[in-house]
Amino acid sequence: xxxxxxxxxxxxxxxxxxxxxxxxxxxxxxxxxxxxxxxxxxxxxxxxxxxxxxxxxxxxxxxxxxxxxxxxxxxxxxxxxxxxxxxxxxxxxxxxxxxxxxxxxxxxxxxxxxxxxxxxxxxxxxxxxxxxxxxxxxxxxxxxxxxxxxxxxxxxxxxxxxxxxxxxxxxxxxxxxxxxxxxxxxxxxx
Amino acid sequence: xxxxxxxxxxxxxxxxxxxxxxxxxxxxxxxxxxxxxxxxxxxxxxxxxxxxxxxxxxxxxxxxxxxxxxxxxxxxxxxxxxxxxxxxxxxxxxxxxxxxxxxxxxxxxxxxxxxxxxxxxxxxxxxxxxxxxxxxxxxxxxxxxxxxxxxxxxxxxxxxxxxxxxxxxxxxxxxxxxxxxxxxxxxxxxxxxx
Numbered sequence: 001x002x003x004x005x006x007x008x009x010x011x012x013x014x015x016x017x018x019x020x021x022x023x024x025x026x027x028x029x030x031x032x033x034x035x036x037x038x039x040x041x042x043x044x045x046x047x048x049x050x051x052x053x054x055x056x057x058x059x060x061x062x063x064x065x066x067x068x069x070x071x072x073x074x075x076x077x078x079x080x081x082x083x084x085x086x087x088x089x090x091x092x093x094x095x096x097x098x099x100x101x102x103x104x105x106x107x108x109x110x111x112x113x114x115x116x117x118x119x120x121x122x123x124x125x126x127x128x129x130x131x132x133x134x135x136x137x138x139x140x141x142x143x144x145x146x147x148x149x150x151x152x153x154x155x156x157x158x159x160x161x162x163x164x165x166x167x168x169x170x171x172x173x174x175x176x177x178x179x180x181x182x183x184x185x186x187x188x189x190x
Numbered sequence: 191x192x193x194x195x196x197x198x199x200x201x202x203x204x205x206x207x208x209x210x211x212x213x214x215x216x217x218x219x220x221x222x223x224x225x226x227x228x229x230x231x232x233x234x235x236x237x238x239x240x241x242x243x244x245x246x247x248x249x250x251x252x253x254x255x256x257x258x259x260x261x262x263x264x265x266x267x268x269x270x271x272x273x274x275x276x277x278x279x280x281x282x283x284x285x286x287x288x289x290x291x292x293x294x295x296x297x298x299x300x301x302x303x304x305x306x307x308x309x310x311x312x313x314x315x316x317x318x319x320x321x322x323x324x325x326x327x328x329x330x331x332x333x334x335x336x337x338x339x340x341x342x343x344x345x346x347x348x349x350x351x352x353x354x355x356x357x358x359x360x361x362x363x364x365x366x367x368x369x370x371x372x373x374x375x376x377x378x379x380x381x382x383x384x
Contacts, residue, residue, distance in 0.1 A: 001192065002191065003322065004218070006193045007225050007321070008222075010225075010227075027374065028194075030374060030377075032197045034372075035371070036317060037202055037332060041369040043371065045377060046378075047378050047379070049381070050381050052381045064301060066291060100257045100335075101257045106254060106335050107254070107335055107336065107337070112304070112305075115304060115307070115313070116312070116313040116354070116355070118310070119309070119311070119312075119314045122314065123226060123313070123314045123318060124197050126227070127197070127321070128197065131193045140288065141302065142302075144302060150382070151382040152382050160310075176231075177225065178224070178233050180217065180221060180224060183220075183235060183236050184220060184236075184237050184238075184239060185239070187238070188238065188240070188346050189345060189346040
């Protein structure tokens with residue numbers, strides 16, 4: 001698939017078929033993620049590939065509930081995590097991205113540069129999945145401490161985000177984007 | 191260009207020709223950025239397109255030296271800021287991404303222990319832009335090590351907005367090098383850490 005086509009037609013997918021996704025396909029999307037650039041080539045990302053349905057379901061339970069009509073209901077992404085055959089959890093090795101060689105954070109973003117590097121990899125993965133006919137949805141609202149416990153994430157690592165990976169059961173909606181003119185500034189703010 | 195070719199072939203380019211890059215090419219790069227997903231579709235990103243040579247050079251002056259074990263060297267992308275005809279600065283409006291639904295202003299609450307998600311969302315947009323540039327034969331390199339408060343002064347960044355990163359856009363002087371990647375097996379964990 002052509003680059004721009006992938007970028008413009010990728011959608012966040014919240015309903016999945018239970019069709020299987022083979023290991024080779026999973027490897028392809030992880031490879032795409034791994035080709036992202038990173039701070040000082042630190043590659044702070046770690047990918048947990050969850051196929052075990054018990055673990056997936058335990059993680060789905062940690063997603064933040066949302067309030068609709070004054071009622072707390074399950075996040076739509078929770079059922080996607082259960083439906084899709086695979087859940088990819090992105091972890092970051094801390095104190096790498098954003099750090100200089102002497103072990104101190106280099107700029108005002110401090111330690112949070114891992115959020116940036118993980119996102120570069122995540123975006124490659126969502127595009128690669130789309131080009132292979134698979135859906136993803138980036139999930140950020142969940143209880144990180146609980147997920148770290150479920151996955152036995154070692155100290156020095158933190159969970160950042162996750163996405164189900166599977167065959168879409170709907171087309172996905174276009175979320176309206178701001179006009180380019182609303183987000184572009186020429187040379188400097190006046 | 192085919193997507194996987196773009197993902198695998200893109201390199202960080204630190205040497206550029208002075209060849210011009212037209213507005214249409216820049217616009218298609220920015221458009222790719224705009225199509226990235228974002229926290230609850232909040233689109234906190236703002237893109238500054240700098241062509242003014244003086245402003246480019248003032249921004250370059252805010253770049254930090256690279257610490258090596260025995261000495262400091264200027265950032266290897268320093269010259270790129272002058273030779274490349276365009277620099278795109280990515281800013282973020284803070285207090286939007288990662289924020290709990292229906293909280294804002296003084297009762298603003300973040301949804302996760304990561305606080306503001308502006309670093310994450312702007313990076314999604316940046317990755318799209320790098321691929322879109324490469325897909326048109328243009329080079330880029332992300333610069334993150336700079337004195338942000340000083341750069342924010344140079345560009346008159348308004349309150350509530352922060353500069354995240356910037357990158358030159360131009361015709362590469364030559365092919366870039368692929369820094370060695372870890373093996374996938376070093377990075378992939380099955381089901382859970384053991």
